[in-house]
Amino acid sequence: GQQLNQSPQSMFIQEGEDVSMNCTSSSIFNTWLWYKQEPGEGPVLLIALYKAGELTSNGRLTAQFGITRKDSFLNISASIPSDVGIYFCAGHPNTGTASKLTFGTGTRLQVTL
Amino acid sequence: SQTIHQWPATLVQPVGSPLSLECTVEGTSNPNLYWYRQAAGRGLQLLFYSVGIGQISSEVPQNLSASRPQDRQFILSSKKLLLSDSGFYLCAWSVPDWYSNQPQHFGDGTRLSIL
Numbered sequence A: 001g002q003q004l005n006q007s008p009q010s011m012f013i014q015e016g017e018d019v020s021m022n023c024t025s026s027s028i029f030n031t032w033l034w035y036k037q038e039p040g041e042g043p044v045l046l047i048a049l050y051k052a053g054e055l056t057s058n059g060r061l062t063a064q065f066g067i068t069r070k071d072s073f074l075n076i077s078a079s080i081p082s083d084v085g086i087y088f089c090a091g092h093p094n095t096g097t098a099s100k101l102t103f104g105t106g107t108r109l110q111v112t113l
Numbered sequence B: 001s002q003t004i005h006q007w008p009a010t011l012v013q014p015v016g017s018p019l020s021l022e023c024t025v026e027g028t029s030n031p032n033l034y035w036y037r038q039a040a041g042r043g044l045q046l047l048f049y050s051v052g053i054g055q056i057s058s059e060v061p062q063n064l065s066a067s068r069p070q071d072r073q074f075i076l077s078s079k080k081l082l083l084s085d086s087g088f089y090l091c092a093w094s095v096p097d098w099y100s101n102q103p104q105h106f107g108d109g110t111r112l113s114i115l
Helices: none
Strands: A005-007 A010-014 A019-024 A029-037 A044-049 A055-058 A061-065 A071-076 A085-093 A107-112 B003-007 B010-013 B019-026 B032-038 B044-052 B055-058 B065-070 B073-078 B087-094 B110-114
Touching: A010 A019, A019 A085, A019 A107, A029 A061, A029 A071, A044 A055, A044 A061, A044 A071, A071 A085, B003 B087, B010 B019, B019 B032, B019 B087, B019 B110, B032 B073, B044 B065, B044 B073, B055 B065, B073 B087
Parallel strands: A010 A107, B010 B110
Antiparallel strands: A005 A019, A019 A071, A029 A044, A029 A085, A055 A061, A061 A071, A085 A107, B003 B019, B019 B073, B032 B044, B032 B087, B044 B055, B065 B073, B087 B110
């Protein structure tokens, strides 16, 4: 099936630093989604991207849908302790069932004071 | 606004016992519904999804089953739990298929421990 390669697997950063993570695929995706999951909770949708080249912000978060439709990145500016969690990329593959999402393996973010 | 509820939040069950996890969605009609399992520190594995009442698609062979007795109710069941069924179970919903490529929205999950 479809695979999403998400990197890095984990990040340890200091409060105030900017963060960048990305997601790549060998095949084309129709949407890219970014979720954040905190311990013991379900993933929460952060940003949804629907068009190649689209750049969308949500507060300190910015995500882009790659021009090739095979990648996406998420940036977090001026990180704070509450940014801690696991960030998942997800998307609808071009050749997949419209109902189903493919998920990346997640980037675990730790923020130190 | 739409909300999704899962219960129970945590569950400890002995091997061989039955299981029933429930998920309900409010504020939308005819949603797509999904059950995922997440092993500790790992990604999400899709177990079942449903596009309507009584319509269930199974993604992986396993010891579990799903049912959708009502439009906004999705149930995950097992007749006899195995140790390997331990994990974090997540229910999710999305708008119907005719709005293709829509995000999924997750409940808070059930932590299932098998002893």
